[in-house]
Amino acid sequence: MIAVLTSGVALGVHVPGLLLASRLRERGVPAAVEVLERLLPPDRLAAVTASREVFHRDFRVARAGQRIASDPVAAIDAEAREELFRRWEASGVRTMVVFSGFWLDLVRHFTERTGRPLRVILCHVDSVASPSFRKAGAPLPGTEEVWLASRADTALPWTIPVTAEPPLDWGRREPRLLVHGGGWGMGTYRDRAAELASAGHDIDLVVHAAEEADPLRGRTRHFALNPTWHPWLDDGYPPLGRLLPGRSTSDITYTRGSAHHSSFDLSRTAHAMVSKPGGGTLLDSLWAATPLVLLEPSGEHESHNAQLWCDLGFGVRYEDWRADGFSLRPLEKMHRALLSAARGPRDLAAALSGSEVSLCSE
Structure with a gap:
């Protein structure tokens, strides 16, 4: 055992x-x-x-x-x-x-x-x-x-x-960005999601609570973890639900994968994840071959995570990406680098x- x-x-x-x-x-x-x-x-x-x-x-x-x-x-x-x-x-x-x-x-x-x-x-x-x-x-x-x-x-x-499934080809991915603040919904991710939506990007935003969703902001899709679930309640993966415009938060149907966490399925289809650089997010980035746009870290260990992902060519700091006009071209290069690295x-x-x-x- x-x-x-x-x-x-x-x-x-x-x-x-x-x-x-x-x-x-x-x-x-x-x-x-x-x-x-x-x-x-x-x-x-x-x-x-x-x-x-x-x-x-x-x-x-x-x-x-x-x-x-x-x-x-x-x-x-x-x-x-x-x-x-x-x-x-x-x-x-x-x-x-x-x-x-x-x-x-x-x-x-x-x-x-x-x-x-x-x-x-x-x-x-x-x-x-x-x-x-x-x-x-x-x-x-x-x-x-x-x-x-x-x-x-x-x-x-x-x-x-x-997952045993290979990463999705770049050309088959949805032109969306997955934005989240980790399991506790921390940091500047909601402000960054708003800025990216205003710049014309389609967003999948994982909010901390259903009440935080803004259904009026462009083509942003909102997702939330079930607020009644905690990791110490069971051994299942976190339940995730989509918030539909015009629907009550009580109407959300939360589902969870049996082999991996549901949010990973969003990262597989995205052009990038916009998040603080937690260790679990690095793992998702590698297995989805999805680049990271790095937000402000929470602690010294996450600062080192961010620097490592930049050094390996897998990520870019948000401020640097903004200075580049939020271009998708460097993200595709990072995707290729992640594909090569996954075999190591x-x-x-x-x-x-x-x-x-x-x-x-x-």
């Missing part, structure tokens, strides 16, 4: 974990997803939800929150911790893939409790260590690390397949299902 350890505070961490679990199960490997917030008491979980709303409303607060984020594990009571450890023992967990560094203290205690060998793999979705890993301290001896993107090496060493990274699911050799030694 492989335990995939994610956190619901960022879909850019959680969704890659869901994708890894899906790819492992397709290969016949048992995999269970654990979301850290499921272990929190109700008051702490309510505080997480409240923080999400604050961060959405004020990007400056969100960026400050990255720097002062505290370890939530201290809030987990003994009973919840004991139940988790019993579940891991009963299911025979032998390998853990850690997507959030805040899990490491629990992993350390579980290892000490059982006294048996446990394979621990840290999976970094960002190109440098994210805040949770930086705050976690030194990993256990023998811990392996894999990077889906590496700023140090200007490379994409590993990947998690989003090693498949983490294939490696985990194929052998027990150290991932770091290959």
